[in-house]
Amino acid sequence: MVGTLGIALGAFLTLVVVGLHFAQGTEYPTPDDISQQVIEQRAESVPETDFPEPMNRSIGGGGVAAGAVGEGETEGELAGSEAEVDDDPAAIPDDEAESFDVEFVKEGETIEVKENTTLLEAGEESDWDLPYACRQGQCVSCAGHITDGGNAEQYVEHHTQEMLGETELDDGYTLTCVAYPTDDLTLESRETP
Numbered sequence: 001m002v003g004t005l006g007i008a009l010g011a012f013l014t015l016v017v018v019g020l021h022f023a024q025g026t027e028y029p030t031p032d033d034i035s036q037q038v039i040e041q042r043a044e045s046v047p048e049t050d051f052p053e054p055m056n057r058s059i060g061g062g063g064v065a066a067g068a069v070g071e072g073e074t075e076g077e078l079a080g081s082e083a084e085v086d087d088d089p090a091a092i093p094d095d096e097a098e099s100f101d102v103e104f105v106k107e108g109e110t111i112e113v114k115e116n117t118t119l120l121e122a123g124e125e126s127d128w129d130l131p132y133a134c135r136q137g138q139c140v141s142c143a144g145h146i147t148d149g150g151n152a153e154q155y156v157e158h159h160t161q162e163m164l165g166e167t168e169l170d171d172g173y174t175l176t177c178v179a180y181p182t183d184d185l186t187l188e189s190r191e192t193p
């Protein structure tokens, strides 16, 4: 009796499983992609701004896209970056660059250095083995001493130097890798503050 009931139950369950396997499921409608709709709604809800905003608020206003920035500001930014380029003495064209007499005391020679050339580059062009490391004004490997008296920046323009404080500059120290001459000067190379 129990065996018959078991077989019947097994057969029934098998039929149910087979039936479910072949049954067509109810069709679940896949929603359309609503991401574009969400973006558009978000764009409408965020007010237009006339300045760049962080990326997470860039939809509909601001952002780094050029179109979101006011025309005047775009011009202003361009003018600013051009001004930065102009600040770099290395950008002065060769035929417009003024030259200055630089006496390299330890090397025993006075050479002409253009205002678009660093003291380090000028020394290297003369085949002197001058010390350097970063070449970006961020260490003191290339330091030298301007011995004409007064602040070093009376004689050179430092482009991007970050190591010398006012006291060192007042004492005449310079970082030759970023020092462009603005006057005649006397330099002792290999002199650190």
Ligand code: FES
Residues within 6 Å of the ligand: 131, 132, 133, 134, 135, 136, 137, 138, 139, 140, 141, 142, 143, 175, 176, 177, 178
């Ligand atoms: S080489 Fe580093 S500051 Fe000049």
